[in-house]
Amino acid sequence: MDGPQDAHDDPRYRFVIVVGPGRTGKSLAGENHIVKRFRHGPKTDVIIYLPSSSDIDSYADKEFANLFSPLLNPEMALQVGKRPTDNKRELKRLGGKVIQLLPANKNTVRQKQAPYIWASEIDGYARVKPSAIKDLIRIRGRAYGNQFKAYMESHPDLGQLGIAGEWRLSTRGVWYWPCAHCEQWSSPLPLAPKGMHMRLDYERRSDMADDDMLDHVAKTAGLLCPHCGAVNSDADRTVMLARGRWIFEGQVITPDGAVNGEIKPNDTAGFWIHGTMSPFVKLGELAKEYVGALVFFERTRKSEKLREVTAKSLGEEYLGGKGSPLQASKLRERVTESEQRFVVGTVPRDAMFVTTAVDVGHRNFDISIYGWDLESRSWLIERETLTRRRWADGKERELRPAERIEDWSVLEPLLDRIVPFVEDPSMGLPVAAMAIDTGDGHVTEKAREFARRMARKGKHWKGWQKVRLIKGARSKMAPEVPVTPRKVSKDENGQPVLPVIDEWDLGVHKLKVQAVEWLKVEDSGPGQCFFAHGLPASTFDEFLGEQLIDDEWVRTGPNEGLDLFGYANAVRLMLKPDRAEIKWDVRRPAWAMPVNTSAETGDEGPAQKRRNIFDKVASANQGAGIID
Numbered sequence: 001m002d003g004p005q006d007a008h009d010d011p012r013y014r015f016v017i018v019v020g021p022g023r024t025g026k027s028l029a030g031e032n033h034i035v036k037r038f039r040h041g042p043k044t045d046v047i048i049y050l051p052s053s054s055d056i057d058s059y060a061d062k063e064f065a066n067l068f069s070p071l072l073n074p075e076m077a078l079q080v081g082k083r084p085t086d087n088k089r090e091l092k093r094l095g096g097k098v099i100q101l102l103p104a105n106k107n108t109v110r111q112k113q114a115p116y117i118w119a120s121e122i123d124g125y126a127r128v129k130p131s132a133i134k135d136l137i138r139i140r141g142r143a144y145g146n147q148f149k150a151y152m153e154s155h156p157d158l159g160q161l162g163i164a165g166e167w168r169l170s171t172r173g174v175w176y177w178p179c180a181h182c183e184q185w186s187s188p189l190p191l192a193p194k195g196m197h198m199r200l201d202y203e204r205r206s207d208m209a210d211d212d213m214l215d216h217v218a219k220t221a222g223l224l225c226p227h228c229g230a231v232n233s234d235a236d237r238t239v240m241l242a243r244g245r246w247i248f249e250g251q252v253i254t255p256d257g258a259v260n261g262e263i264k265p266n267d268t269a270g271f272w273i274h275g276t277m278s279p280f281v282k283l284g285e286l287a288k289e290y291v292g293a294l295v296f297f298e299r300t301r302k303s304e305k306l307r308e309v310t311a312k313s314l315g316e317e318y319l320g321g322k323g324s325p326l327q328a329s330k331l332r333e334r335v336t337e338s339e340q341r342f343v344v345g346t347v348p349r350d351a352m353f354v355t356t357a358v359d360v361g362h363r364n365f366d367i368s369i370y371g372w373d374l375e376s377r378s379w380l381i382e383r384e385t386l387t388r389r390r391w392a393d394g395k396e397r398e399l400r401p402a403e404r405i406e407d408w409s410v411l412e413p414l415l416d417r418i419v420p421f422v423e424d425p426s427m428g429l430p431v432a433a434m435a436i437d438t439g440d441g442h443v444t445e446k447a448r449e450f451a452r453r454m455a456r457k458g459k460h461w462k463g464w465q466k467v468r469l470i471k472g473a474r475s476k477m478a479p480e481v482p483v484t485p486r487k488v489s490k491d492e493n494g495q496p497v498l499p500v501i502d503e504w505d506l507g508v509h510k511l512k513v514q515a516v517e518w519l520k521v522e523d524s525g526p527g528q529c530f531f532a533h534g535l536p537a538s539t540f541d542e543f544l545g546e547q548l549i550d551d552e553w554v555r556t557g558p559n560e561g562l563d564l565f566g567y568a569n570a571v572r573l574m575l576k577p578d579r580a581e582i583k584w585d586v587r588r589p590a591w592a593m594p595v596n597t598s599a600e601t602g603d604e605g606p607a608q609k610r611r612n613i614f615d616k617v618a619s620a621n622q623g624a625g626i627i628d
Helices: 004-009 026-040 053-067 074-079 106-111 130-147 163-167 210-220 234-243 283-300 304-314 328-337 405-415 444-456 508-520 538-542 560-575 613-618
Strands: 015-019 046-050 091-094 097-103 116-120 149-154 173-178 199-201 222-224 245-247 268-272 353-360 365-372 378-390 396-398 418-420 427-437 467-472 486-490 496-506 529-531 546-549 552-555 599-602 605-609 625-627
Touching: 004 015, 004 026, 004 149, 004 268, 015 026, 015 130, 015 163, 026 046, 026 053, 026 074, 026 116, 026 149, 046 053, 053 097, 106 130, 116 130, 130 149, 130 163, 149 163, 163 268, 173 234, 173 268, 199 283, 210 283, 222 234, 234 283, 283 304, 328 529, 328 538, 353 405, 353 560, 365 405, 365 560, 378 405, 378 538, 378 560, 405 427, 405 444, 427 444, 427 560, 444 467, 444 496, 467 560, 496 560, 508 546, 508 560, 538 560
Parallel strands: 015 149, 015 268, 046 097, 046 116, 116 149, 353 427, 378 529, 427 467, 467 496
Antiparallel strands: 091 097, 173 245, 199 222, 353 365, 365 378, 378 396, 378 625, 418 427, 486 496, 546 552, 599 605
């Protein structure tokens, strides 16, 4: 199978899926197949769905009109009927068969059917869910049996909720080509395995004005071979395109170009085109456009331009921030490949302090513990879920945080936690502070009472509380952390109560955007995230459980890990580790002071002998949590 047009002719496939940016020939594949049907048969009715009436207006006056132009396609023009009703702007009748343009909505998709249906730019459909369009089209085509064929293409604007998700259910075609210098094979797609991605490379100078810098980016742009390090030019790309090939699920290609395995059977052929594959767009133009959008994002934190360029020019999924699409598999790879190797429950010496985040569920507490340095690098130390505790009668019962204040006692050992250093387990870092999400109104009062109890027990540092209650602010423009918290001095009955506790309304939208940006950092620079050996397998999938679509976070699966990362970062911001009065090279603050791992922590730092958290779990009759 050589490409989308060949897949159209292959009887194995009912659907052809193409993901790609503009100016890469996605529309040509559909148009060529229509012309082929009316030249060689079978001539059938055809429906072309577009996102809206305005898109139909644009397409009808250009590409659709050219399809029946006496100069460009005389064969097609001669077949158009002579009656006025046969040659409308949005409908052509050729020998009794109709080719029509329709806006995609529930009525047009459910009430119309044809042997060939082309759904164009499905990620732009507003009146029918892109994730449902394939099933709807399949139903429309059942009456035609093996004669039915459908074509779906789009920019990957919606990530896994749109065309990218459909591609993952297909044969997953990825383009590979040989470097013009060393002849070793690689792919321009970030989806390629590690060591096989030929990325768009350029030199971005920090000592130049923006216009000069962008011109320099364009001049130095090329495709960097992952094998020999040579930079391939536009001319090189032309040669590479002529020699390249598609590799599908079930197949593996080696750097020397040998292909092993067979294409996994599927009724949907899928192809993902990258912007650097387009012969119509110069590599310098692409690089300049991307860096310009990246600069705008870095300065304004507004993602619209970067999202547009990523999806529509590069043809990549935009998941927030910069760089390649975030993938759980690549996050897992960092665990074994990172130089910062550490096991669950420990932290390297590079970490300067530790924060903990808690997400409260109906019958559990989800917990993440992070270490941080002064340049926002982080180390995920633990990701656990507490689900039950043992009562005084010796029986284990599931947690019900909204109903029983006693169940909150499972969090207390975490406040006293000292995380041992990898290099010297006898020393470690205390938990500087813990964020607890109280956004669920059913647990708010219980969380407040827990915070009061911990304050009364001395769980604070020189007066400020270790428990930080948080809620998500409604506005997307809300700052990550407010300047001052809200004071809570009354109980659930409106009566005055001490101690007064703080609640913080977090800008969770911005915290998640920041989290995704940092998760993409792979060069050990500021913001790099490192992961402990032994984390639950689901940890990495949870970072991808939400996607930023049209500047709105849309949940697509379990997302606790992403939320917890944002909360842990919020605690970091509350601590203000970069404020001028902290002289890190002279004396650390008490909440970041390494202590003996056999010591409890209190107002002034280390105090009495402590037990390991797992010993406390065993003492369940004292309220310690059992970790599942």
